[in-house]
Amino acid sequence: MAKVHNWQLGREMTYPYEATYPERQFAFVFNINRCIACQSCTMACKSTWTFSKGQEQMWWANVETKPYGGYPMFWDMKILELMEKANPDGTRWTSRPSGDPKAPYGQFEGRTIFEAERMLTPDSARVLGYLPTDEEWNSPNIYEDNPVGQRGAPGEYHKTGEQLPEHKTWFFYLARICNHCSYPACLAACPRKAIYKRPEDGIVLIDQSECRGYRKCVEACPYKKSMYRGNTRVSEKCVACYPRIEGKDPESKGKPMETRCMAACIGQIRLQGLVKMNRDGTWAEDRYNPIYYLVHVAKVALPLYPQFGTEPNGYYIPPRWVPRPYLRQMFGPGVDQAIERYENPDRELLAVLQLFRRSNLIIYRYEVKEGPKVYEGTLRGRRVTLYNDTVIAYGRDGEEIFRTTVEEPIYVRPAKHANSI
Amino acid sequence: MTKPVEYDDPMELIGVELPAGSEAMREMAYVLGEEFARLGFDETRLLRVFRNPFYTGPHRALRVLGEQAVEEIVAECVGIWGRRKE
Numbered sequence: 001m002a003k004v005h006n007w008q009l010g011r012e013m014t015y016p017y018e019a020t021y022p023e024r025q026f027a028f029v030f031n032i033n034r035c036i037a038c039q040s041c042t043m044a045c046k047s048t049w050t051f052s053k054g055q056e057q058m059w060w061a062n063v064e065t066k067p068y069g070g071y072p073m074f075w076d077m078k079i080l081e082l083m084e085k086a087n088p089d090g091t092r093w094t095s096r097p098s099g100d101p102k103a104p105y106g107q108f109e110g111r112t113i114f115e116a117e118r119m120l121t122p123d124s125a126r127v128l129g130y131l132p133t134d135e136e137w138n139s140p141n142i143y144e145d146n147p148v149g150q151r152g153a154p155g156e157y158h159k160t161g162e163q164l165p166e167h168k169t170w171f172f173y174l175a176r177i178c179n180h181c182s183y184p185a186c187l188a189a190c191p192r193k194a195i196y197k198r199p200e201d202g203i204v205l206i207d208q209s210e211c212r213g214y215r216k217c218v219e220a221c222p223y224k225k226s227m228y229r230g231n232t233r234v235s236e237k238c239v240a241c242y243p244r245i246e247g248k249d250p251e252s253k254g255k256p257m258e259t260r261c262m263a264a265c266i267g268q269i270r271l272q273g274l275v276k277m278n279r280d281g282t283w284a285e286d287r288y289n290p291i292y293y294l295v296h297v298a299k300v301a302l303p304l305y306p307q308f309g310t311e312p313n314g315y316y317i318p319p320r321w322v323p324r325p326y327l328r329q330m331f332g333p334g335v336d337q338a339i340e341r342y343e344n345p346d347r348e349l350l351a352v353l354q355l356f357r358r359s360n361l362i363i364y365r366y367e368v369k370e371g372p373k374v375y376e377g378t379l380r381g382r383r384v385t386l387y388n389d390t391v392i393a394y395g396r397d398g399e400e401i402f403r404t405t406v407e408e409p410i411y412v413r414p415a416k417h418a419n420s421i
Numbered sequence: 422m423t424k425p426v427e428y429d430d431p432m433e434l435i436g437v438e439l440p441a442g443s444e445a446m447r448e449m450a451y452v453l454g455e456e457f458a459r460l461g462f463d464e465t466r467l468l469r470v471f472r473n474p475f476y477t478g479p480h481r482a483l484r485v486l487g488e489q490a491v492e493e494i495v496a497e498c499v500g501i502w503g504r505r506k507e
Binding site: 033034169170319320321322323375377378379380384386410412 | 445446448449451452456460461497498500501
């Protein structure tokens with residue numbers, strides 16, 4: 001096993017292959033505070049990539065209600081349980097989040113899914129994982145928001161919705177796609193070497209002509225985003241809409257464009273880009289790339305279950321109202337700082353948050369032009385000063401894509417056109 | 422009447438209440454207040470969301486925190502974010 005540096009864990013870890021890194025890396029930020037689980041992303045992906053016979057159970061993009069649901073069912077609970085068995089009470093982070101780009105969240109002392117030797121069976125296995133059952137794949141949102149009706153009166157619905165059963169506690173919606181990990185577990189586990197990571201953008205793909213459907217990738221991916229197709233007998237996964245990323249989609253007119261799931265997001269929770277990589281696998285400083293800014297400067301966006309060890313490239317602005325122990329388990333030790341900053345955004349963060357979903361083209365750089373002070377007051381006892389700054393987004397070739405302001409005008413559709421499209 | 426649990430019924434609700442601090446509900450009310458105020462909701466419209474039982478999350482916050490607390494939260498959020506003009 002080779003030794004590679006995982007900056008999300010702040011340490012070296014074992015991985016079956018030597019480290020190689022792409023020139024740029026496909027990465028995205030989802031703001032969970034805004035997700036309403038409308039499933040527009042889910043359907044945009046489904047109608048583009050997985051609408052064929054044999055793909056019925058596949059949802060490359062999905063939104064699940066936490067902590068009740070999961071697709072496949074219980075995916076995160078199951079892998080966390082396996083990790084706990086492999087290293088009882090070992091999931092610990094030492095040292096505090098810092099400014100060190102090689103260890104921004106401190107150091108993870110537990111074992112990753114690549115380091116759980118004593119749990120691996122057979123001996124040839126490389127990654128800790130499990131194969132979900134058919135039942136677990138079949139009902140992507142079961143046990144989540146579906147009302148069950150009144151107890152003891154099957155098949156009857158309440159005439160007034162407020163009497164439907166409700167979750168009497170916190171919950172939030174977790175939107176997920178493949179994380180196009182820097183150390184993909186699917187790639188590590190494939191005995192055919194049919195899975196590869198593209199050097200130009202870090203997108204992880206399965207070579208359909210090399211795959212023989214052993215499902216080792218399905219077993220290994222801790223996020224369960226590699227899926228088996230029964231009628232072709234090969235596995236498939238999210239392709240990050242690579243024709244759009246390459247600017248080859250007719251709609252993009254040669255410019256790199258965000259994926260279908262990003263473009264479809266009506267809640268404006270999603271922003272996707274391509275970050276520059278250093279030779280050592282850390283992100284190259286690119287101060288005015290919005291993804292770099294949100295992850296490494298503002299530090300409001302955090303990786304999903306970094307302790308798995310795959311260095312996922314999907315980042316989340318954590319939901320503010322959820323108990324912190326749950327969030328720390330899901331997003332690591334950076335949670336408290338991230339929420340503190342999101343709750344009290346500075347001028348730059350407020351402006352960058354306006355970049356979400358104003359265009360489908362990939363933003364490579366932004367610039368903030370200062371505007372007038374428009375408000376001064378208090379929110380929850382803190383002093384707040386608001387400026388109507390302008391944020392300008394630039395594309396790959398330095399061209400301006402759009403500009404918008406912090407106080408964006410709102411246009412309300414008149415009642416007579418309320419449902420016009 | 423309570424229906425006994427049927428373990429093989431796939432529609433059986435299995436969610437359990439997870440412990441959360443009493444501040445979680447206030448936090449959720451603030452998040453709803455701020456995010457919707459930023460979307461352009463005024464005070465009246467935002468309060469309507471909290472008062473409508475069909476919006477179970479905000480409505481539960483209103484029931485737990487009380488009308489006055491929610492009105493204060495909404496006023497505070499709209500005070501900062503609610504000055505957008507058409």
